[in-house]
Amino acid sequence: MRYLLALLLIFAGPALADSSLPPALWANEQLPDPRQEAKAKALMEELRCLVCQGQSIADSNAELAGDMRAMVRQRIAAGEPPEQVRSWLIERYGDWVSYRPPLEPVTWPLWAAPVLLLAAGAFLLRKRLVRRRG
């Protein structure tokens, strides 16, 4: 019985909420032109998957991410600049969809934080070094 259960589990398919259609063309194929593919890849790594939030569409296995990769590759193959594709998506999903936050008042703390932390670290280090010398 245990072996039967184990055997059944091996062959059990997970109940995925996925469609039965194969991935779109260019979802998983590279563009023939390596320069275009490099541009598409760079952009795909900076676009957030709408399903597996926290993964880029380059990393995600979600079907919607596949369709987004296909769209990115097709539009870049058609000669569209990557930044135009990015802003098309930002227009629809907000800055959230891009991993490159724009520099605006809301995001100033984000950009300033590394500088401030480095400054604080330098300050602490300086205090310590000065004391040791004395």
Place this chain on the structure above:
Amino acid sequence: MNRSLRFLPLLVLLAFVGAVAWRLSSPADEKIESKMIGRTIPAFALAPAVPGKAGLSSKDLGSGKPRMINVFASWCVPCIAEAPLLAELKAKGIPIDAIAVRDRPADVAEFLAQRGDPFERIGADPESRAQLALGSSGVPETFIVDGAGIIRYQHMGPIEPDDLPVLVAQWEAAK
């Protein structure tokens, strides 16, 4: 160093642990609303998703009367749950069109035969293009487009009985 500052690192650590624990206990809302609400519906033209029923084009919308667009799929389990509620909305006189995401005509036809068909037009969206153009991030979702073709409302996830009055009110407001 000042003695009172001795516990500062511990306080910083506690504040950090507190912040993390708070976020873990009340996760942020993960719904990504479309930024297209209040804007004209993007242009798309979808082929019929089932034989015998018209496809859906953005030109079919904004023809003077507000309409609902249901983004659904035959492989989407929550879409089964909302099917009777879409039928109720149709019974109230609300015209509903649909976009079938990543679907096969035979599968859509079977879904409609089993779950009911409240739709006037159904467009096939095999590569999620129209879905992305609308700013929709999953199935099911329901949009309300007013008579001028402007997206007025987006409902994310399956429609539940409590959502019906809201959807009807939003549809009335879009008139």
